[in-house]
Amino acid sequence: MAENTYAVQMLGITKIYPNGIAANQDVDFCVREGEIHALMGENGAGKTTLMKMLFGLEEPSSGEIYIHGEYVQLTSPAVAIAHGIGMVHQHFMLVPSLTVAENMVLGMAPKKAGLFIDRERAIALTKQYAERFNLHVDPEAKVADIPVGMKQKVEILKALVRGAKILILDEPTAVLTTQETAELFKEFLRLKEQGFTLIFISHKLNEIMQITDRLSILRGGRFMGAHDTGAVSKEEISRLMVGRDVVLSVEKQPAQPTAPVLRVRDLEYTNAWGKKMLDKVSFTVRRGEILGIAGVEGNGQKELVDMLFNLSRPSAGTIEVNGENILGLSQRKIRDKRVSLVPEDRMLYGIAGEASIEENLIADRAHTKALNAGPFFRMRKIHALADALVRQYTVLCSSARQKVSMLSGGNIQKVVVAREFSNDPVLIIAQQPTRGIDVGATQFIRSKLVELSREGVAVLLVSADLNEVMELSDSLLVMYGGRIAAYFEDTAGLTDEQMGQYMLGLQTQSQQEIGRVCHE
Amino acid sequence: MNKTRQLSFRLVRGTVAILIALLVAMVLVFISVEGDSIADKFSATAGALRNLLIAPLFDEGAGFNLKRLTDILAAMIPTIFTGLSVCVMFSANEFNLGGEGSAMLGAFSAAMGAIYIPFAGLASFSVGLATGLHILLCLLIAAVSCALMMLIPAVLKAKLQVSEMVCSLMLNYVVMYVIKYLMNTHLADKSKGLIQSFAFQPTAQIPQLVDNGSKLSWGFVIALGFVGITALFMYRSRWGYAIRMLGFNKDFVKYAGIRSGSMIVLSQLVGGLLAGLGGGIIMLGRYTTFSWGALPGYGWTGITIAILAGNNPIFVPFAAFFMAYLNKGCDLMATYAGVPSQLIDILQALIFLFFAAEQFLSRYRQKLVVRSAQKGLSAGGGKEARADA
Numbered sequence: 001m002a003e004n005t006y007a008v009q010m011l012g013i014t015k016i017y018p019n020g021i022a023a024n025q026d027v028d029f030c031v032r033e034g035e036i037h038a039l040m041g042e043n044g045a046g047k048t049t050l051m052k053m054l055f056g057l058e059e060p061s062s063g064e065i066y067i068h069g070e071y072v073q074l075t076s077p078a079v080a081i082a083h084g085i086g087m088v089h090q091h092f093m094l095v096p097s098l099t100v101a102e103n104m105v106l107g108m109a110p111k112k113a114g115l116f117i118d119r120e121r122a123i124a125l126t127k128q129y130a131e132r133f134n135l136h137v138d139p140e141a142k143v144a145d146i147p148v149g150m151k152q153k154v155e156i157l158k159a160l161v162r163g164a165k166i167l168i169l170d171e172p173t174a175v176l177t178t179q180e181t182a183e184l185f186k187e188f189l190r191l192k193e194q195g196f197t198l199i200f201i202s203h204k205l206n207e208i209m210q211i212t213d214r215l216s217i218l219r220g221g222r223f224m225g226a227h228d229t230g231a232v233s234k235e236e237i238s239r240l241m242v243g244r245d246v247v248l249s250v251e252k253q254p255a256q257p258t259a260p261v262l263r264v265r266d267l268e269y270t271n272a273w274g275k276k277m278l279d280k281v282s283f284t285v286r287r288g289e290i291l292g293i294a295g296v297e298g299n300g301q302k303e304l305v306d307m308l309f310n311l312s313r314p315s316a317g318t319i320e321v322n323g324e325n326i327l328g329l330s331q332r333k334i335r336d337k338r339v340s341l342v343p344e345d346r347m348l349y350g351i352a353g354e355a356s357i358e359e360n361l362i363a364d365r366a367h368t369k370a371l372n373a374g375p376f377f378r379m380r381k382i383h384a385l386a387d388a389l390v391r392q393y394t395v396l397c398s399s400a401r402q403k404v405s406m407l408s409g410g411n412i413q414k415v416v417v418a419r420e421f422s423n424d425p426v427l428i429i430a431q432q433p434t435r436g437i438d439v440g441a442t443q444f445i446r447s448k449l450v451e452l453s454r455e456g457v458a459v460l461l462v463s464a465d466l467n468e469v470m471e472l473s474d475s476l477l478v479m480y481g482g483r484i485a486a487y488f489e490d491t492a493g494l495t496d497e498q499m500g501q502y503m504l505g506l507q508t509q510s511q512q513e514i515g516r517v518c519h520e
Numbered sequence: 521m522n523k524t525r526q527l528s529f530r531l532v533r534g535t536v537a538i539l540i541a542l543l544v545a546m547v548l549v550f551i552s553v554e555g556d557s558i559a560d561k562f563s564a565t566a567g568a569l570r571n572l573l574i575a576p577l578f579d580e581g582a583g584f585n586l587k588r589l590t591d592i593l594a595a596m597i598p599t600i601f602t603g604l605s606v607c608v609m610f611s612a613n614e615f616n617l618g619g620e621g622s623a624m625l626g627a628f629s630a631a632m633g634a635i636y637i638p639f640a641g642l643a644s645f646s647v648g649l650a651t652g653l654h655i656l657l658c659l660l661i662a663a664v665s666c667a668l669m670m671l672i673p674a675v676l677k678a679k680l681q682v683s684e685m686v687c688s689l690m691l692n693y694v695v696m697y698v699i700k701y702l703m704n705t706h707l708a709d710k711s712k713g714l715i716q717s718f719a720f721q722p723t724a725q726i727p728q729l730v731d732n733g734s735k736l737s738w739g740f741v742i743a744l745g746f747v748g749i750t751a752l753f754m755y756r757s758r759w760g761y762a763i764r765m766l767g768f769n770k771d772f773v774k775y776a777g778i779r780s781g782s783m784i785v786l787s788q789l790v791g792g793l794l795a796g797l798g799g800g801i802i803m804l805g806r807y808t809t810f811s812w813g814a815l816p817g818y819g820w821t822g823i824t825i826a827i828l829a830g831n832n833p834i835f836v837p838f839a840a841f842f843m844a845y846l847n848k849g850c851d852l853m854a855t856y857a858g859v860p861s862q863l864i865d866i867l868q869a870l871i872f873l874f875f876a877a878e879q880f881l882s883r884y885r886q887k888l889v890v891r892s893a894q895k896g897l898s899a900g901g902g903k904e905a906r907a908d909a
Contacts, residue, residue, distance in 0.1 A: 309775070311774075330777070330779070331774055331775060331776070331777040332777035332778070332779060333777075334777070335776075335777040336777075341775065343775055348769075348771055348772075349771050349772060349775045350772065350775070351769070351772060352765050352768035352769040352772045352773075353768070353769070354768045354769075355764070355765060355768050359761065359764075359765065362761075363765060363772070363773075363776035363778065364776045364777055366758045366761050366762065366778070367758050367762075367778075371758075372758055375757055376752070376756050376757055377756050377757060377758065377761070379756065
């Protein structure tokens, strides 16, 4: 195929954020004219960053972008729009208090007498585009009042009105129900027939297989290749996405679980858009075992952890640690019950980047008697503690007084883990504990988890990394669509294929089989 | 970027900001000085600049001027306190602008204590003891009243997410008008032509350090003491620690089980306390009656000082000295070169603007970041420097 049939060529793109994090490294991303192209990768793989550069929201640190074969410098969204690029953001960029038609013409409103907004023409314009692209919206309704599916259509129309020929869709199905998704896909195919080029960001395998022509995969900010969708299997894609090829093995004695530590019963949660994210989730984690929760991301795992740490409130259900209720307790009180959390996004929740390693290490115990003498810190104790943890967890740094944001991802995670593992926990909730970090740190953190569990700590491991959950867990839950789809008492002998069946919702175990995880 | 690079970036940035501000000031001076020809104007500008930059400490030909130095040091007393106050609050990411109102309320309540708390009896027994106790009591009243005042924006923020910035800003005027009302209708000494209070008792007056009319009182020593205390509080206590962590990342604080609501309130209480002390000390050290009819301006200067000091209490005296020096320079320029003294406000605003502008010289910073990141990547750390975006 000739070079000029590419709608988008991004060559050698590197993006380094002001905090020194390389979100994209030498990425070559090319999209052909008139195709639906999937951009895939895990959270944090650099998909959104790459697309932000294509839409002029960020500028690459190095690399070149060609649109229809022409070299462009996309310095702002206005420039990108002028080149026929439109973006539908994951979180809608609409003004809720304005009507659909007003949102449509925002910044390019037709004027009456050069001064006033011509509402009739705005409405007519909206109707005309809605008709033409078969995206039915009510031009006079307030955006705040319309359902999510319609908001999405408004976003798409907004891009089309501005003359977009290349549409970037950032996880458009994340907030939609199954029916809405199906409808949306029909619209995508219709747009494709009319000659539009669609870039579709997602990490949901099923959707990708369903509607895309080709796909590109990012992993850890690097380009993992482009493929024709028909030519690769789901397994191949997931291998490229999550990097199953590097199999790390952790030595593990068989678990000897004893008393229950975490008891979760009938937990339910409905999110702000009215979508049921958790449905009757019940399980028990016992002393001395690692219970893994596997599943494709977005199937309720994140919500589950949020409930456990009181970051949002469930609509029903109970949570107990060692027989005491922790539901609705403050994070301090939950931690007082010796519950530790390794949060999924270390940069956002796990550390204060501007603070020193030491200050990050003492965050959960700064108020304790051991570190305070009267009104003042026992600085010598704090230094000793920090130095010991840095040594014990092999954090690579010049000193514990160094800023955390200066460390690499793996070492930052070691700081988080050092804090969460060292305060004598009875329960560790580890959420994506090794996402996006180097092999050495991954190996280290995994063996630490196993070591702690064998010493009698209860571990709940939530991970989208199939390799990780299968390797580390003593027993395993699979979540799909906010429910527990399967429970495996023993991970030995489990195959990827079996797991895949449950993770993608093709199979579900019986209530009885799943109920065994409650150990009652 | 490593630590030294970051520090040098900050220094470069600060210097450039001050230089740009001075450059703009020079242009404004050039416009406002009188002169018939361009050459005249140039020499007048040069004269004005000499007044601004050199005259605050050195007389022409006569050398060092001690009186002006003590004037400058005396002017630093309240602004060190308001600067410290802002340091604490801004460290928590609480943009409370109530320092102004606090300084005035602190001055007012200290003055009331100085006038109405009877200490004459004790003074007849021991003047030294009475003076010490009376001053201490007045300052305590000042600090507590201002801490209570700051409870309003703090609690509203912690409980109802009311913007502390708007609330505290408005509160300044509420406080000012309540004080004016009380002065005008109830507390004024009607025998005087101006609106002013009765005279303070001698036991409530803070003694002077030097006797040259500069009003450099022992309050200066107290101020320096509080620099140390605030620094200890911020860097050596669990509360200061929690306040700083809250400012760095409030989600992190929440996840770690630190009570963020309490820290939001505490930071502003301490802020109010410090600003109130500043107001109280300047009132008891400089004046003998309370006659303020408007906000004193110390709170605003405190914000500039805190920003110059990078919210670090240790740097506050230096920043306060710099601001007081510029202020003195502007006064001298107004007196001897006919340049309007409001220029100080413009200077202050410009410095403030460039320091506060996050993106100022950010391209230069980004270059440094990219350079050191690429160095890291090529040095084989490639696997580790992965995307966390």
